[in-house]
Every structure is written in structure tokens, then in C-alpha cells.
Amino acid sequence: MELNTLNYAVQIEALTVAYDSKPVLWDIDLNIPKGKLMAIIGPNGAGKTTLIKAMLGLLIPVSGKVRFFKEPIDNLRKLKNKVAYVPQSGSVDWDFPATVLDIVLMGCYGRLGFIKRPGIKDKEAAMDSLKKVGMEDYALRQISQLSGGQQQRVFLARALMQDAEIYLMDEPFKGVDVQTEKAIILLLKELKESGKTVVVVHHDLQTVPEYFDWVTLINIKVIASGPVEEVFHEQNLKTAYRSTGNLLKNAV
Template structure:
């Protein structure tokens, strides 16, 4: 089981200024699922992704992708950072950003050429913004920015994707386009791990979830794990279930 798991995390602990933000996280995510990491604000969802990808130092723990450590699995990994993490006033075009997706495979010094350009254009076609290829990135709407990032991830052609809040503040049309794309990735047996915070859509979108609040509260198939008790444990009693499995978050954010 552990050898074939897309992601296997063991005893992961991360601390900021000696305050633990992730505590002893064990997590196994099987291949070919759409998985969500869910939890309240400050639960360490983004931190978990970043620690797994080696972007922030770990105090303890090991991580493997398809049974391999990060250094050996690098080419298998695709990443969609939070939209707000970059400066969208950077002087460049959509096509250029999407082409950055192939920089990793190109390696040091080698320049992207016609082949990479074609790949990028295809990815843009795929996410439905081919007509924006030469648009300045500062002129994109929020949804278009997100699609640009997704196109860049497609160009990475990874086996396992990590996406940090891809649904945050996008319009309904973009949200549907994104979920369609994620499902398509899953049908090609890719694994997609998403930081998500909209509890309403969890059961509809994801077949595997991890409930996180500094520690892992529960993880497994959505049908087994997405229960009122688990949610209450994660969100601390601020959640109430309504009859048709609609979830209501009480008392603000």
C-alpha cells in the first residue's frame, strides 16, 4: 500500500518560532484521487503543502511521492501556488507564464523553444483562454489568473498535483472549468491534492479528504470521513449539519 501511495507523509512536524503549526502529521493519499485538505483558518493547510514540497523547513518527518523522496520525484510533482503569492504586475505575458511550466524539465540554462511554446498554447486552449496568450498578465481577471496558473501546471505534465486554494475567489464559470479539469486529470490516473475551504462543495468535488487542524483529525474516502463528528472535531463545534448534508459554518470565519 505504501509503495503505491501517491503521497506518504510520516511524523511531519513544522514549527514557526517554536510554536508548532503542524504536529505529527501522518497522511497517505492513494493514486488517482481528487483529494482535499480541509480545515479552519490557521489550521496549517498551506503549510502542509509547502512543507511536503520542501518550501519551508520541517522540524521532523519524512515525505515520499510514489515511494520516492522529493529529490528523486521532482519531475512527478506539479504545483499551483496561491494566486495572491505572485506579483501580477510583473512585466510579462500569459504565454510566458505558462511556458514557465516547462522550465523544470528543461533544467538549467537551456532556453524554451518552439516545442515548449506549442505545449503552452495547447495548455491555454485546454483551460479555455487561448485567446489571452499574448495578454499582459496585469490585465487578467481573478478567474483568468487562476486558469493561467492551471495551464502552467498542465505544462509541467506531472503525476501528482498540489494546488493551494485554486477555488478561492473565482467566478462560478471558472470554478466549474477548474473542477472539470481536475476530474479529467483524475481520469488520466493523476493525483490531485487541493487545499480547499468551501465545505459545501466537498462531497461533490472530492473523493478523498484529510481533515486538518494542526494535527490530522481524520483522513480517508470522503464518504467515510466527511461526518458531522469529524467536522466538529476539526472546526471545534462551530459546524452544524443540516438534513441534506449541507454544512453550515456558524459564528463567522
């Protein structure tokens, strides 16, 4: 499917990332259209989280380029209010004294800077974001006292505060119950319907057709990327997951 390059939220060209000289991502070419709700899927060790981190500039690639809205990732000044990131809760050191509300208010620092303090309207917006993820009753709780799933929802609320153009999320459904997962995917679909681009590292193949309209399959390299109805099929899944046939049985 060909799209005008003006309609791309993210453009990745020849991206290679290695750990200790071992390639984790190899020669990745990937264009993500604006206004899509996209899943990144692949087996464990395929490089899904690495891809997100490399897109954000959190990892230095061996080679390649990443652009958001035609701007290179190293131009952070122009991108800081456009890109929001929701990491896995397990990847964060939670041993610091901050309340849930404090964490969510960090989402407006890109607009305010670190000198100007959030005002009443910012705090109201933060509470509204917490309400959207069902965490308003925990606003004054220490973040370290929450479960992993609750912490994940707080990070999502912080991302909503940024009012970004693109949201990058690393397994936002990990550790949450079914009811919370349904609430989160409704939020993500609302973001997509409002013109935002949402990119999600995802592991549950069975929910891909229900949750997403675009999908990228990777296993060190890009296997396929495009509309779910076109690329989410048995042959691409077998290529991405190799011999994990049992995993595919109910996925398509």
C-alpha cells in the same frame, strides 16, 4: 483502509512545523494514495497551506519526513518532473514583466532546463493548456494585468504543461466565478481519471462530496483522512471545526 505502500503517491511521517516556536502542524502522519482527487479541509489557521508548502520542501519542518513515490522531497532531481504546484495567486509577487504565455512555458523548464529555449511544439502545447482553462485569448497579456482568478487559471495551465504525476493546488477556486470553477474541476477530474494524483486545499464544504473522492480534515493535527463517503461526516467536521456549527449545517 489499508493500501499497499506501493500505491501511495505521498507518505508523510511525524511532520511538525512551527513558526516562532509555535506549532502550526503537529505530528502529521498522512498517506495519500495514487490516482485520487483529494481535498484538504479545515478552519482558518488549521495549517492547510503550511502542509502543502512543507510537502514541497518550501518550509523546513521541525521534524518529520515527506516522500513522493517513495523518494524523499530533498531528492529534487528525481522529483522535478513528477510534482506540479499551483499556489494561491495572492501569494505571488506579480510585479515582473512576463506574458501569460511566458508563465505557462515555464512549465516545461523542468524537462528542457533553463538553457534550452521552448520550441514550436512547446508553444503549441502551452496554447492548448491555456485553451483548457479558457485563457487562450490572454496569451500575450502581461500577467500583472489579470485579475486574481485569471492569474490562478494561468498557474493551472502552467501545471498542466508539466505533465506531472501529482498536482498540489492551494485553493485553485479562490477568486474565480462559478463557470470557471466548474471548468477547473472537470479538468481536475480528467487528470484523476488519467491516473494523476491531485491534492487541493479547499474551503467550500458543500462541494466536497461532488468534487472529490478522498478528503483529509486537519486542524494542526490530522483529524481524519480517507474516502469521502467514509470520513466526511458530521462528527469529524465538528472535531475539525470545533464550535463552527453553522458552517456545518448544509455541508453533510
